[in-house]
Amino acid sequence: MDEELNVTYMITLAGHVEVHRYRYLYFMIICIVYMLIICSNSTIVYLIWTHQNLHEPMYIFIAALSLNSVLFSTNIYPKLLVDFLSEKQIISYQACLVQYFMFYALGGSEFLLLSAMAYDRYVSICKPLQYPTIMTKTTIKIFLALAWLVPACQLVASATMSANQKLCGFNLRVIFCNNSIYKLHCETSRTISVYGVFILLNVALFPMLFIIFTYAKIFITTYRSCKEVRKKAAETCLPHLLVLINFSLLCTYDVIIVRLESDIPKIARLIMTLQIVLYHPLFNPIIYGIKMKEISKHLKHLLRQDKMK
Known part of the structure; x- marks a missing residue:
């Protein structure tokens, strides 16, 4: 078993379409994005x-989301750029596991950060008098630490179990490593499958339900309040909801790609996969830069300064 673990298995990423014909076009588009x-x-x-x-707190969580988007993209894009200029799109199994780990750990962090933002909005709108005592600097640090550490700690176990599995396949019909790595294993591990569901519940489904419940409470409270409160809630909550809906749809795409891999045409799979890595990291700054009044104000001031120079 130890000898098997020391072998470097190379995995072919077969999700690329017409790479040789359009390699420079793909490279330029991905590089610009x-x-x-x-x-x-x-x-x-x-x-x-x-x-x-x-x-x-609200803006600190937005900064954390933006940082998360940078890390998420850096996990995917440099390898994509190399692949577009390479004759063969290959990756070692160890590197594939690292990319898989980072992809889902940062994805889980996104949901937990959005949960923290939902809680912050709930306290701000529904319990304004208690807000300073609840959302302290210590609370924010704890939320940020949990958002990044909880998914990472859980994914370490999953990646370790996958690393110990015997491989019978060396071809993935994707452009980067995701849950499809399980298709490389000789046998389907019930332990990995059950643990995967456990992770999905902890870092995606439960946070999603918490966010929905929290915003439902916010809308009920604001509906009974004056027009000014409703306006404040709409200004601060709408961008978060748009980001949540967008990210949830992209996560659904990821599940569909893996589950229906053999039933989806190659070009359709590529387009759906690119939506995950293209839309969301660009969607966050656009939404927050336009919809959040204070950020938009400082952004316009920064752009005016650049023009004056």
Whole structure:
């Protein structure tokens, strides 16, 4: 068994379509998108970091989401760029496991960060007098730590179990490593499958239900309140809901791609996969930069300064 673990297995990523014919076009598109993701999300983080009036829980969580998007994209895009210029799209099984781990750990962090934001909005709107005592700096640090550590700790166990599985396949019909790595195993592990459901419940389904319940409470409270309260709730909650809906749909795509892999045409699979890595990292800064009044104000001021230079 130890000798098997020391062998470097190379996995072929067969999800690329017409790579050789359009390799430079693909490379340019992905490179431009990656730079846009890095620049737009970094700008949001920079604005929140440098402006004292944005040092509030809601904006700190937005900065954390933007940072998460940068890490999420960096896990996928550099390898994609290399693949588009390579004759063969291959990856070692160990590197594939790392990419799989990062992809789902950061995806889980996204849901938990959105849950923390939902709770922050709930306390701010439904319990405004208690807000300063509940959403303290310590509380924020705990939420941030849990959002990144809980999914990562759970995915470590899953990746370790997968690393110890015997491989009978070396071909994945994807462009990056996701849950489809289980199809490489000689036998379907019941333990890994059950543990995978456990992780899905902890970092996706339960946070989703919590967010829905929290926003339902917010809408009930604001419906009974004055127009000013309803306006405030709409301004701060709508961007979060748009991001949540967008990310949930993309996660559903990921499940569909893996479960119906053999039933979906190759080009359709590629398009659905690209939606996961293209839309969401760009969607966050656009939504928060436009819809969040304070961030939008500082962003316009920053752009005016650049023009004056």
